Amino acid sequence: MEEMEKNKYSIIIPTYNERLNIALIVYLIFKHLSNVNFEIIIVDDGSPDGTQEIVKQLQQVYGEDRILLRPRPRKLGLGTAYVHGMKYASGDFVVIMDADLSHHPKYLPSFIQKQIETGASIITGTRYVKDGGVHGWNLMRKLTSRGANVLAQTLLWPGVSDLTGSFRLYRKSVLEDVISSVVSKGYVFQMEMIVRASRKGYQIEEVPITFVDRVYGTSKLGGSEIVEYLKGLLHLLVTT
């Protein structure tokens, strides 16, 4: 508990058209991390829906030292959004999470607790264990996910059950080190991050999280994503 107050946590949230969600997610973060020293860094990729206006209003409520708006002119990809946000992070630890509420801020204390208990460099949220779970996926989506996971587990032996999850806590120096060697974009990015971190010998621990997909039915895994995934897997096999 003492350490929780000693450490500072920087929560990086990349956004694009999240006007409807950003106020709620910020509110929930403040609600669930009341005794924690943290800042929220919002990296907005030039959303046309006025996300940045909402963030500016939130800054007036919570303070510009707690909510940092660090926008970029246009959509430039998820990986570089973390690099961009990290430049402004003053915390010892960096949390990355999605803005669309598929990641619930109520799990943040368990990430922090787990890190303090184990001293690990990375805490990754996993959907595929007891107390974890996914909502809003059809059978096809589940099948692709399981297939992709079994393939990656068999070929890469990563020691982590959920490779493509994007709700994670990193020690800041570790995130800087790992992200500099990652080349993949999009869906494969998270997998490359965790596999490279695992190969570099960083201690990785897991906490169960639930993932509520709020755009039901629209499968994000089409044919081209599967090809990208397989290419990413092959790339990791020969480079790590």
Added chain:
Amino acid sequence: MKHIVKILTLLVTLSALWVGLLQASIIPKSYTWLLPLYFIVSLGCYGLLMVGVGLMQFPTCPQEAILLQQVCTKFHSLTIVDHDSCFVVLDILLL
């Protein structure tokens, strides 16, 4: 060591064992010849089994979706209606 090297080493070791078995003829050669086939088939079975078990035990969380929906509805009923009062409400929720 690159991971592909690890996997190739494993495969080479297995092949060496297999060649050794063929040479030593401890078990009949007709059986030994079929061993790689068994290996590939069992690997495939393992994969299918893991996908099947994973699919059957796929953890879901319908109650989480309901909870989130309730939170969203409540929050948006308080806020989105009027942007000026939105953060007044936020203030009240916080203090």
